[in-house]
Amino acid sequence: MPEYLVRLVQVHESFRKAELQALADVAGVGIEFVKYNQDSPFCIVRLPSDSAAEAVISRSLLSQGIYELWGQGPTYEALHTSIQELSSSKWLKYESTPFRFTLDGFRGTRTQTEQQAIIESFSYLGFNGPIRMRDPDVSFRVFEDYEDKALEPKHLYLGRFVAASGRDAKTAFDLKKRHYISTTSMDAELALLTANIALAATGKLFYDPFMGTGGFPVACAHFGAVVFGSDIDGRSIRGTGGSARKGQVGKKDVGGNFKQYDLESRYLGGFVSDLTNTPLRLLQHSNDSTNGGYLDGIVCDPPYGIREGLKVLGPREKLNVTERATHLDRFKEPTYIPPKRPYSFTAILDDILAFAVATLVENGRLSMWMPTANDEDVELVIPTHPCLEIVSICVQPFNKWSRRLLTYRRLPESEVSPNAPEMAKKEYEKGVKADELNDFRRKYFEGFKEFERLRQEPTPSEEDMMDSKGISGKWRKA
Amino acid sequence: MKLLTLNFLTCAIKTCKTSPASFPLHPRDCELEVVESESVNLPFLKNILPRLMWDELRVIADELGLPALPSTPPTRDDLVEPSSSSTTTISHAQNAGNAAEGQQQAEEKPSQTARDLHRVLLETCIKEGKLVCGNCGHEYKVMEGVANFLLPGHLV
Ligand SMILES: C[S@@+](CC[C@H](N)C(=O)[O-])C[C@H]1O[C@@H](n2cnc3c(N)ncnc32)[C@H](O)[C@@H]1O
Ligand SMILES: [Zn+2]
Numbered sequence: 001m002p003e004y005l006v007r008l009v010q011v012h013e014s015f016r017k018a019e020l021q022a023l024a025d026v027a028g029v030g031i032e033f034v035k036y037n038q039d040s041p042f043c044i045v046r047l048p049s050d051s052a053a054e055a056v057i058s059r060s061l062l063s064q065g066i067y068e069l070w071g072q073g074p075t076y077e078a079l080h081t082s083i084q085e086l087s088s089s090k091w092l093k094y095e096s097t098p099f100r101f102t103l104d105g106f107r108g109t110r111t112q113t114e115q116q117a118i119i120e121s122f123s124y125l126g127f128n129g130p131i132r133m134r135d136p137d138v139s140f141r142v143f144e145d146y147e148d149k150a151l152e153p154k155h156l157y158l159g160r161f162v163a164a165s166g167r168d169a170k171t172a173f174d175l176k177k178r179h180y181i182s183t184t185s186m187d188a189e190l191a192l193l194t195a196n197i198a199l200a201a202t203g204k205l206f207y208d209p210f211m212g213t214g215g216f217p218v219a220c221a222h223f224g225a226v227v228f229g230s231d232i233d234g235r236s237i238r239g240t241g242g243s244a245r246k247g248q249v250g251k252k253d254v255g256g257n258f259k260q261y262d263l264e265s266r267y268l269g270g271f272v273s274d275l276t277n278t279p280l281r282l283l284q285h286s287n288d289s290t291n292g293g294y295l296d297g298i299v300c301d302p303p304y305g306i307r308e309g310l311k312v313l314g315p316r317e318k319l320n321v322t323e324r325a326t327h328l329d330r331f332k333e334p335t336y337i338p339p340k341r342p343y344s345f346t347a348i349l350d351d352i353l354a355f356a357v358a359t360l361v362e363n364g365r366l367s368m369w370m371p372t373a374n375d376e377d378v379e380l381v382i383p384t385h386p387c388l389e390i391v392s393i394c395v396q397p398f399n400k401w402s403r404r405l406l407t408y409r410r411l412p413e414s415e416v417s418p419n420a421p422e423m424a425k426k427e428y429e430k431g432v433k434a435d436e437l438n439d440f441r442r443k444y445f446e447g448f449k450e451f452e453r454l455r456q457e458p459t460p461s462e463e464d465m466m467d468s469k470g471i472s473g474k475w476r477k478a
Numbered sequence: 479m480k481l482l483t484l485n486f487l488t489c490a491i492k493t494c495k496t497s498p499a500s501f502p503l504h505p506r507d508c509e510l511e512v513v514e515s516e517s518v519n520l521p522f523l524k525n526i527l528p529r530l531m532w533d534e535l536r537v538i539a540d541e542l543g544l545p546a547l548p549s550t551p552p553t554r555d556d557l558v559e560p561s562s563s564s565t566t567t568i569s570h571a572q573n574a575g576n577a578a579e580g581q582q583q584a585e586e587k588p589s590q591t592a593r594d595l596h597r598v599l600l601e602t603c604i605k606e607g608k609l610v611c612g613n614c615g616h617e618y619k620v621m622e623g624v625a626n627f628l629l630p631g632h633l634v
Contacts, residue, residue, distance in 0.1 A: 203521035205529075226522050226600075228483060230627075237624050255623070265515040269479030269603070271487075273627035277634060279490040279618070281501060294486060294529040314634035324632045331630035338628040361529075 001046040003069040008041040018392035027055035054163035067159025079156040097129045100136040108146030180252035186215040195219040198367035204296035214254035216299040221266040228268035237270040274313040282358040293361040301369040305441040311340040344428040344437045353385040360410035371403040373443040482599040489611035490627040499613035502534040508607030518588040559587035
């Protein structure tokens, strides 16, 4: 297989390899990593063909493009030798093609004159076609990789451009331009990245059980999937009724976001429900083939219990006879609000895994975000399930906390270990107050300041947190 | 909510879920709306076809007063206009795998069967109405296209 140079971006480093692998899986092509380093934006892979390379990269968020590798080396001399060895058979093919030749330096720059001289030094390639800076038929690029503040590059590459990445989507889906968002909307780049890692694609069905303003379903629909979602807070789906920004008219709701991006035809709709009392069809026994899984993927950012208050349906304390009678009497009234109670964060993560096992098709994926405190005295526990294999764990570090994107694959029955124990019945934190139920929340209030920077509003008021009806006015209004 | 969603929804009450009568939910007093798509999503129809609970879908279509669905589910081949699928085998052999297959599928033309199924599952929406459990009789309201499955205190 030929070697290709992927020009990565130097952000969200721990997601990059997982993304490339996922995109190769979606495209159904084999990818082999020849050279990859967290600290470098230059990655060398083997892929079967240019068309495979294009299929992989054209959706990628964390790269700029992919190039056929023509040579590499620690010095220009070594680079030229390597080009002779690797690619001299290809030179003639481009003898009279209109072309472009450029230079890209990472952590280093060259003056115009230096660039000119470098490019001239490749004249032995014998490209006699017209130079075209716009729309050339073929495009070559020299890459210089510098150590921080170094004067000379430490490594050089020459590549023939094959395909650009899909990073433009980051701008197209930017929250700043989205009509309907809330304080917990996921950043567009990370939502798109999640969709890639979960293998969202044309023909597939994706679901978000905590959809909020619909950021994940929108991202999955962008990559071709048909999507739906739900949330315990109906107002997040139905929206505010007003316009979110100055100068905008019309209703702002999840459906409106799909309209904004012209993705309406891929949106099945949203409904109001609690994950722990889901109306979705669940696989009753793991070997029930007539009633198998139906979701290709589940993507979500579960409620951490900070601003959005992790709540499930049910009264805080067991209802006595008269209370039951009151609920029974009143529940059909339009003003009736179903009671909700705080819930353990660890428990909801396990509930999500169990839900995924009961709804995903074989090899379907679950990608969910999980925040953790970067505290030495807090043990990092990645939730597991005997029917789910961990595919990748990507970390977005902050100062006092991190969040992780956990991705699982639903194992086909044949791959589930026959003596895997049934999910152990765990003892979760008990209590009626949110703080007693959520370690992360407790740590938060002990003060991770930068957490707030992700959110667009000041610290929640006590009133917000105490609201047991799940109606906290967080959905953004004009 | 588009009608395909009903293929996945049962009663939210835990004790109901195990009873066969809780699926499908029965639409009652529903106001429907057709939102036309520009094109038929053929790859999706092909993929979702084996996951459809066909008999139950027929019940729903009947209860909504829609044209009857055929008594047996179509096959994948039924979804494609016969003349347009002749080159499929060649594309499977190519090593770019799904990338080539995707392009191939884009050239396939949806049959009338596919268009009809698309119309029912992906273009017909419930705007207002109720979804009723066939086992316990609990009613879930649909308002502005959004169904509400939150359970009252005594049913959790
Ligand atoms: C972190 S936010 C997700 C935001 C979403 N990703 C977006 O881009 O807008 C978590 C969501 O979970 C919802 N939620 C909280 N408890 C829930 C439960 N038990 N079942 C379903 N949704 C719940 C909250 O209303 C909130 O909208
Ligand atoms: Zn029921």
